[in-house]
Amino acid sequence: MSTLNAALRVMSMLGAGLLLSACERPPIDTVQRGFRGTAMVEVYNPRILEGEQEKNVVPAATPAAPREGQKASEVYQNVKVLGDVSVAEFTRLMVAMTGWVAPQQGCAYCHNLQNLADDSLYTKVVARRMIQMTQHINADWKAHVADTGVTCYTCHRGMPVPAEVWFQPAPQKHALRAAGNKMAQNTPDAAVAYASLPYDAFNRYLLKAEDIRVNTSTALPTAPYGSMAATEATYGLMMHMADGLGVNCTYCHNSRAFAPWKESTPQRVTAWHGIRMARDLNTTYMEPLTDTFPPHRKGSEGDVAKVNCATCHQGAYKPLYGSSMLKDYMALSAAGAQAALPPQPAAGAAPGQ
Structure with missing residues (x-):
């Protein structure tokens, strides 16, 4: 009888565990x-x-870069998106995107390091289209993202494929x-x-x-x-x-x-x-x-x-709890948006100078 009681107790405990496994504990x-x-x-x-x-957690923004100077499309070959931004801002965005999407793999995740203009890697072709998608969201879906907007990090969070x-x-x-x-x-x-x-x-x-x-x-x-x-x-x-x-x-x-x-x-x-x-x-x-x-x-x-x-x-009522990264990377707000921005003031300059 004691063996039977012990077996029943074990079965009861297993049944209770199974029942509670789908419940959140206080x-x-x-x-x-x-x-x-x-x-x-x-x-x-x-x-x-x-x-x-x-x-x-929102990563720290990379330091601002001058908006003046030659455009990326005037200096680099095969620039089909973000060509309207300055070379300095273009480089800044590439560094930020590497940290957002492929921090372990680095630039080689999307680029042939022997020829950065080469489109042989599928990741580069996809990344170019994803930049266009990001600009589309920020320009045409304000009814959902408002002025907070999105960047590559909103989805990727440091991973080549979003979680x-x-x-x-x-x-x-x-x-x-x-x-x-x-x-x-x-x-x-x-x-x-x-x-x-x-x-x-x-x-x-x-x-x-x-x-x-x-x-x-x-x-x-x-x-x-x-x-x-x-x-x-x-x-x-x-x-x-x-x-x-x-x-x-x-x-x-x-x-x-x-x-x-x-x-x-x-x-x-x-x-x-x-x-x-x-x-x-x-x-x-x-x-x-x-x-x-x-x-x-x-x-x-x-x-x-x-x-x-x-x-x-990713489990938050607003992505990144409503923090906006777009304000630091306005080139992702819409195609051609960076060209319409006023020049970046020099470091230490008073407003208007």
């Missing part, structure tokens, strides 16, 4: 975001927030063929914060432009809201967004009335633009580079890495 803090009684509360775990601090990217999921089926297709769900996946929701939400909404719908009471596609399958996929995307930003549903929604825009927070509008921005970047900049990337940089389905909300946010 402490938990809450912040009221709306009227009392509406459940508009943000729930935070200080221990998790503390772990996010280190990866959201948070996504590829097309491989088709999965039940172990028993008779059970049929799993419908891309019931497999806890990081893409949906390990919920048993459809894990192809990125493909549906951040690559394709399927309608994002949640209000439905039918399994069949019915106007204007769509099917329950669409509802589940929508929740999958929402789980990713909450996890990627380190927030709860109440960051954007009124939890007693999710659908009405007039009862939502201003952040919901910003998120609406963010979804469309991610889709634009994936279809306009990432997918066209498919033939440029080598096989070892592609996913199991042969596609290139693509962006989602976590690519920039």
